[in-house]
Amino acid sequence: MPVDHKRINGPEESVPYELFARLSGLTSEKAFEQLYKAGKRSDGREFEEHRKIFLKNGAVSQAKGSAYIEMGQTKVIVSVFDPREIPNRSDYSLKGELYCEFKFAPFSCAKRRLHQQDNEEKQYSCIMKKALESAVCLHELPNFQVDIYALVMHNDGSALSAAITAAGVALVEAGVPMYDIITSVTVGIQQGVKLVDPDSLEEQMCQVQFLSEKYQDNNHGLLIISKLHTQEQLCQFYQNGYVSLEVLKSGLEVLSKTCEVIVPLVQKCLIKHITNGIKS
Amino acid sequence: MEVIESFENNLNLKCKLQVLSRADGSAMFSEGQTVVLSAIYGPVEVKMQKLLIEKASVESVFKPKSGLPGVSDRYKEYLIKNICETALASALYPRTAVLVNLQEMQNQGQLISCAINAVCLACLDSGIDMKFLFGAVSYFLTKEEELTLTPPINESSVKAMFVFVFNNTKGDVIASHTEGRFSIDQYKTALDICRDEVKKVFIFFKETLLDT
Amino acid sequence: MAEQYKSLHPAKYYRDHLKHDIRPDGRELSDFRPVVINVGSIKTADGSSIVKIGNTTVVCGIKAEISRPKADAATKGFLVPNVELSPVCSSKFKPGPPSDQAQVLTQIIADIVGNSQCINLEELCIFPDKIAWCLYADLICIDYDGSLIDACALALISCLKVVSLPEVSYDPSLDKQQVNLEKRTPINVNSVFVSTTFAIFDDKLILADPTVEEENLCTGTLTIVTCNDELCYVHKPGGSPLVDEQMSDCIEKCMNRSNSIKKLIKTAILENI
Numbered sequence: 013m014p015v016d017h018k019r020i021n022g023p024e025e026s027v028p029y030e031l032f033a034r035l036s037g038l039t040s041e042k043a044f045e046q047l048y049k050a051g052k053r054s055d056g057r058e059f060e061e062h063r064k065i066f067l068k069n070g071a072v073s074q075a076k077g078s079a080y081i082e083m084g085q086t087k088v089i090v091s092v093f094d095p096r097e098i099p100n101r102s103d104y105s106l107k108g109e110l111y112c113e114f115k116f117a118p119f120s121c122a123k124r125r126l127h128q129q130d131n132e133e134k135q136y137s138c139i140m141k142k143a144l145e146s147a148v149c150l151h152e153l154p155n156f157q158v159d160i161y162a163l164v165m166h167n168d169g170s171a172l173s174a175a176i177t178a179a180g181v182a183l184v185e186a187g188v189p190m191y192d193i194i195t196s197v198t199v200g201i202q203q204g205v206k207l208v209d210p211d212s213l214e215e216q217m218c219q220v221q222f223l224s225e226k227y228q229d230n231n232h233g234l235l236i237i238s239k240l241h242t243q244e245q246l247c248q249f250y251q252n253g254y255v256s257l258e259v260l261k262s263g264l265e266v267l268s269k270t271c272e273v274i275v276p277l278v279q280k281c282l283i284k285h286i287t288n289g290i291k292s
Numbered sequence: 293m294e295v296i297e298s299f300e301n302n303l304n305l306k307c308k309l310q311v312l313s314r315a316d317g318s319a320m321f322s323e324g325q326t327v328v329l330s331a332i333y334g335p336v337e338v339k340m341q342k343l344l345i346e347k348a349s350v351e352s353v354f355k356p357k358s359g360l361p362g363v364s365d366r367y368k369e370y371l372i373k374n375i376c377e378t379a380l381a382s383a384l385y386p387r388t389a390v391l392v393n394l395q396e397m398q399n400q401g402q403l404i405s406c407a408i409n410a411v412c413l414a415c416l417d418s419g420i421d422m423k424f425l426f427g428a429v430s431y432f433l434t435k436e437e438e439l440t441l442t443p444p445i446n447e448s449s450v451k452a453m454f455v456f457v458f459n460n461t462k463g464d465v466i467a468s469h470t471e472g473r474f475s476i477d478q479y480k481t482a483l484d485i486c487r488d489e490v491k492k493v494f495i496f497f498k499e500t501l502l503d504t
Numbered sequence: 505m506a507e508q509y510k511s512l513h514p515a516k517y518y519r520d521h522l523k524h525d526i527r528p529d530g531r532e533l534s535d536f537r538p539v540v541i542n543v544g545s546i547k548t549a550d551g552s553s554i555v556k557i558g559n560t561t562v563v564c565g566i567k568a569e570i571s572r573p574k575a576d577a578a579t580k581g582f583l584v585p586n587v588e589l590s591p592v593c594s595s596k597f598k599p600g601p602p603s604d605q606a607q608v609l610t611q612i613i614a615d616i617v618g619n620s621q622c623i624n625l626e627e628l629c630i631f632p633d634k635i636a637w638c639l640y641a642d643l644i645c646i647d648y649d650g651s652l653i654d655a656c657a658l659a660l661i662s663c664l665k666v667v668s669l670p671e672v673s674y675d676p677s678l679d680k681q682q683v684n685l686e687k688r689t690p691i692n693v694n695s696v697f698v699s700t701t702f703a704i705f706d707d708k709l710i711l712a713d714p715t716v717e718e719e720n721l722c723t724g725t726l727t728i729v730t731c732n733d734e735l736c737y738v739h740k741p742g743g744s745p746l747v748d749e750q751m752s753d754c755i756e757k758c759m760n761r762s763n764s765i766k767k768l769i770k771t772a773i774l775e776n777i
Contacts, residue, residue, distance in 0.1 A: 017362050018602045020614055022584040026571035026638045029670060032683040072647045073559035074594040074716070085547060089646055091592045113591065113599050118642040119549035119565025127588065129599075161591045161599070163646065165563055166546045366604055367611035374742030378724070452619075457742075464745030468726075472619050473736045476755055483748070 019127065028123055040217040041224060044202055053207065053214070055084070062197070062209045062270050067178065067281045069185045077186025079281075081178040084211060085168035090178040092186040095156035108153025112141040112160045114175060120167045122212070136172050143176050143196065143238040143248035149189040158188055169211040170198040176238050176248075177274065184282055192240035193282075194247065195274045197267050199236075201255055203229045206266050210234075219253060231259045239271040303429075303441060303489065305409075305496045309417045309504050315393075317418020321410035323430075324442055325400035330410035332418040334390030348385035350376045352392040354407070357399065368394075368404060372411055375457055375467050379412075381421040390420065401443030404455045404469060405430040409493060416501060425460040427493035428467075429486040433474055439482060441489065454479070456486040460494045463487055515721055522709055529558075529715065534757060536700075536713040537651075539765065541658065541772035543666045550639075551667030553772075555659040558715065559649035561593075564659035566641045566667050570681070573629055573636040581628020581636040585613050587643045587656055594648040594716075612739065613643065613656050616729050619736040620697040623664065627692055631674045635681055639667065650701075650715040653727050653739075657699035662769050664693050666776065696769065697736055698762035699729040702754050707744040712757060726751075728758040 015021055047053060057063065063084040072078035075091035098109055114136040116125045129137070144160065160182070162175040176196035183190060200210035200218030207214050221232055233253015240247050246268075255263065304324045312318035315331035322328075335348055342349045352373040354365045376392055392414075394407050405428035412426050432440050433452040444450055452472030459466055465483070474482075510517045510528070521528050531537070537558030546552035549565035573580055587609040589597045597603060602610070617623070628637040641663065643656045668688040674681045703714035703722035710726075711718055719725065724743020729736050735755070740746070 017360050018366075018607055019586050020363055020584055020610055022582050022638050022640060023571040023574065026569035026582075029568060029570050029672070029683045030685070032570065032672070032681045033670070033685045034682070072561075072592065074648050075592070076595075078592075087546070089592060093595045115590065117563070117565060117644055118640065119546060119552065119567045121548055124567045124569065124640060127586070127602075159591070159595075163590055163592045163644065165565075165644075165646075166548055168548075363607045363611045363614075366607040367615075370604065370608045371741050376742075378742045378744070459745055462745065464747055465740065465751065466745050467742050468738050468740040470619070470735070470738045471615065473621065473731055473734045475734050476759075479735055479738065479755075480748075480752070483751075 016127075030122070040220050041222050041227075043213065043217055044222070048203075048205065055211070059205055060208045060266055060270070062273060065274065065277055067181060067277055069181050069281055069285050075182075075186075077182040077184065077188070079178040079181040079185070081174045083170060083174050083209065085166055086164070086171055086174050087166040088162060088164050088171060088174045088178055090160065090162045090175060090182045092179070092182040092188065093159045094186070095153050095158050095188070098155060098157045104155055106151065106154050108148075108150040108155070109157045110141050110145055110148060110150075110160060111157055112137045112144065112162070114140055114162045114164075114172070116164045116167060116171070120164045136175075139172060139236070139248060139250050140176055140179065143194065144179055144183070146247035147180065147190050147192055147194040147240060148183065149191060152189045158183075158186075167212060169215045170209050172196070173198045173209070173236055177278065181278060181281055185285060192242050193275060193278055194238055194240055195271045195278060196236065196238040196248070197270045197274065198234060199263055199267050200234055201253070201259060201263060202232045203227055204231055204259060206263055208266060208270050221254070231255055235260070235263050235267060237264065237267045237271070239268060241271070241275045303492060305493065307413055307496070307500045309413060309500065315418075317414045317416070317420070319410050319413035319417055320397075321406055321413055323402045323406040323409065325398060326402045326406040327397035328403070328407045328410045329395040329397055330407070330414040331393045332390065332411075332414045332420065333393070334418070334420060335385040335388035336391065338387060338389035342389060343387055346383065346386055348380070348382040348388045348390050350380065350382065350390045350392065352376065352394070354394045355396065357396045368407060371404070371467060371469065372408060375408060375426055376411065376415070378466055379422055379424060379426050379459070380415065381423050384421050401432070401447070401450075401453070402430040404428070408457055413497060413500065416497065425494060425497060426457050426466055427460065427490045427497065428455055428457045429489045429493065430455050431482045431486050433472065433478060433482070439478070439485065452478070454482045454486070456483060456490070458487060458490045463490070514717070518718070518721055519706070522705065527711065527718070533709060534712045536761060539658070539768060541662050541768055543662055543772050544776045550669065551663050553659050553663040553666065555655050555662065557651055557655045557658070557713065559647050560645075560651055560655045561647035562643055562645050562652070562655040562659040564641060564643045564663040566639050566663050568667070568669055569638045569640065570635055570672070571638045573633060578633040579629050580625040582638040583617060583623055583625065583628070583641065584638065585617055585641040585643065585660060586610050587613055587645070589645050589648065593645040596648070609652060609656065612653055613660060616657055616697055616699065616737050617660065620695050620729070620731040622661065622693050622695045622697060622731070624692065624694060630672050630681070631676060634676065634679070635672070635674055637669060648716060650717075650719045651713050654699045654701050654713070657697060657729065658765065658769075661693070661696055662772060664691070665769065665773055667691050695731050696766055697729050697731040698758075698765045699727060699737070700758040700761050702726045704744045704746065710750060710754065726754055728755055730758055730762040
C-alpha cells in the first residue's frame with residue numbers, strides 16, 4: 013500500500029484477525045439449508061418481510077437537508093446541500109445535475125475499508141445518482157448541481173437501498189423540487205427463495221452459486237429497485253448474479269410490493285417534518 | 293535545579309539574515325543545535341480561491357529535513373500560519389498573499405520554537421508591516437521533574453515540552469504548544485520563566501538587525 | 505428580522521448578544537452544550553462510540569488488525585488515529601483527500617493520545633518482533649458545529665474504553681497464530697483525557713465550547729486537555745493574546761468540566777453493559 017502523506021499511517025502490512033480464527037464450519041450452503049428448514053430467517057423474519065425501519069430527517073444541523081435511517085443494524089446518514097453552480101463547466105446546461113457520493117465508513121463492514129472510495133462504492137454512487145435523477149425535477153435547477161453524500165456507519169446488508177430511501181427524504185427537506193416519493197428495496201435470491209431486505213450474511217449467501225448436487229436451481233443474486241410511488245414507475249433497477257426471467261418477474265413483484273410498505277413510513281416522516289416546521 | 297538555571301542561561305541563538313537572494317526576506321536561525329531556514333515572499337499575487345477582500349492571506353509551507361511532508365508538518369504550518377496572521381498587519385495588503393516557507397535543516401528538539409523565531413526574523417528582514425514582534429521559547433521538563441531550557445541529550449528523558457510564543461508589546465501569550473503530561477503548576481512556572489527568557493530573544497532580534 | 509440581521513452583520517449580531525452576557529443560542533458565556541455519549545452501537549467494529557456535543561457529532565470506530573511490530577520498536581503495537589471531515593458534515597468539506605484542517609486535527613488527536621499515555625503500546629504486542637495488534641481508530645465527523653477537538657477526543661477515549669480484543673495464542677516455533685473469537689478481553693486504558701475548547705471574542709470575552717459560527721467570528725481559540733489531575737495538551741494556535749488570569753481561569757473551568765465528563769463516560773459504558 014502506498015504511504016498516504018495526508019493521514020497517519022499504520023504499519024506497512026496488517027491483516028484482519030478473523031483470518032487466524034478457527035473456521036466456524038458454517039458455509040453459505042449450510043446456512044441456507046438451516047434457513048430453508050426453519051422456514052424463517054435467523055432474526056425471526058418471514059422470507060418476504062422487511063426489517064423495521066427507523067427514519068429521521070434533520071440529523072445534520074449544517075446540511076440543508078439530511079436523513080438518518082436504520083434498518084435493523086444497518087445505519088446510514090445522508091446529507092444534501094444547497095444547489096451550487098456546476099464547478100469547472102464553461103457552457104450553460106439547461107438541466108441541473110446531481111452529484112452523489114456513497115461511502116462506507118472504514119469500520120462499517122466486517123473487513124476494514126480504506127479511506128479512498130473503492131470500485132464498489134463508486135458503482136453504488138453511480139446507481140444512487142441514476143435513481144435520484146429521475147425523482148428530481150432537474151429542469152428547475154438549470155446550471156446547478158445538488159450534492160448528495162451518503163455515509164454508511166454500519167453495513168448489515170441493503171445499505172444502498174437504505175441510502176436511496178434516506179436520500180429521498182433528505183432531498184425533500186432540502187427543498188429540492190421532486191416529482192415523487194422515492195423508495196428502494198433489495199431482495200436476495202437463492203434457489204428460488206426470495207429474501208427481502210437481506211442482512212450482510214444473507215447477502216453473502218445469495219451471491220454464491222451452490223455447487224452440490226442437491227441444488228439444481230442455479231438462480232442466485234441480488235435485485236435492487238427504486239420506485240416512484242404515485243407514478244408507479246421503476247426509476248432504477250440493478251441486478252447481479254444469475255436470475256432467470258420468471259424468477260426476475262416474481263422478484264420484481266415482491267420488490268414492488270415491499271416498496272409500497274415503506275411509503276407510509278416515508279410519508280409519516282415528511283408530514284412530521286412539515287408539522288414541526290409550522291409549529292415553530 | 294538552580295545549577296542548571298544559571299549554567300544554561302544562554303539560549304545559544306545564532307542568526308544570519310538575507311541568506312537567500314530571491315526571497316523578499318530570509319533568515320537562517322539556530323537555537324542550540326536546531327537550525328531552520330525561512331523565507332518570506334510577499335505581498336504577492338494571490339490565487340482566486342484564497343483571495344480575501346479585506347486582508348492578505350497567509351500561506352505557509354514547512355519542509356522536513358528528508359522525505360515528503362506529512363501530517364505533523366501540516367500541524368506546524370498551521371501553527372505558523374496562525375501566528376503570522378495575528379502578527380502581520382495584513383489589513384494593509386488586501387487581496388494579496390504572503391508566503392512563508394520553512395526548511396528544517398537540523399533538529400535537536402526545539403524545532404517549533406526555532407521555526408517561529410526564524411519566521412519573525414525573516415518578516416523583519418523583508419520589511420513587511422507587523423503589529424508586533426513575536427518570539428518563541430521551548431522549555432523542557434525532564435523525568436526527574438527538572439525544568440531546563442536546553443533539550444536533554446537523551447530524548448527519552450524528556451517528560452514534557454512546552455513552546456510559548458509571546459508578543460513584544462505586553463508579553464502576552466499568542467500561542468502555546470505542549471507535548472507530554474505535566475501539572476498545572478509546572479505549566480505556570482514554565483510560562484513565567486519563558487516570559488523572562490523571551491526578552492533575551494527580543495534583544496537578540498534587535499542586535500541581529502543592528503548588525504546588518 | 506433577527507435572521508436578516510444575523511446574516512448581514514454577524515459580528516454585530518453577536519456583540520449585541522454578548523453585551524448582555526448571553527449567546528444567541530441562549531447559553532451564558534461559560535456554559536457548555538449538553539453532551540451525549542453512546543458506545544458499542546456499531547457491531548462490525550471492535551469498539552465504537554458516538555458523541556454529540558450540542559449539534560457536533562463524531563463517530564469513532566476502532567478496528568483491530570494483526571501486524572508485525574516495527575524493527576526499532578519490537579515490543580510495541582500500534583494505535584493509528586485518523587480524523588475524517590467527511591462531506592456529510594458540512595458544505596465546507598468536499599470529497600477527496602483530507603483537507604489541511606482534517607490533517608491538523610488528526611495530528612492534534614494523535615498528540616493528545618500520545619501525550620496522555622492512555623494506552624500502553626507494549627500491551628498491544630502479542631509476541632515481540634513477531635506479531636502485534638494494530639488498532640485503527642477512525643473518527644468521522646458527521647455534523648460540524650464547532651469544538652471538534654473536544655468531540656473527537658471524547659469519542660476516541662470512550663471508544664478505547666469499550667474496545668475488546670480476541671485472545672491470540674502464538675506458537676513461536678511454528679510461527680503460527682490462532683485467534684479465539686469467543687474469548688474477548690478489554691484493553692487497559694490508563695488515563696482518561698478530556699478536552700475543552702474556548703473561543704476568544706473581540707480580544708477579551710471568552711466563550712466556552714464555541715459553535716461553528718462563534719469559531720468563525722472569534723479572534724482566537726484555546727484548547728486545554730486534562731488527563732487525570734494533570735494537563736496533557738495546551739493548544740493555542742495564534743490569535744488574540746491572553747493574559748495569565750484568563751489562562752488560569754480557563755484551566756480551572758476545564759478541570760471542573762473534566763470530572764463531570766468522566767462521570768458521563770462511566771454511565772454511558774455501564775448502560776451499554
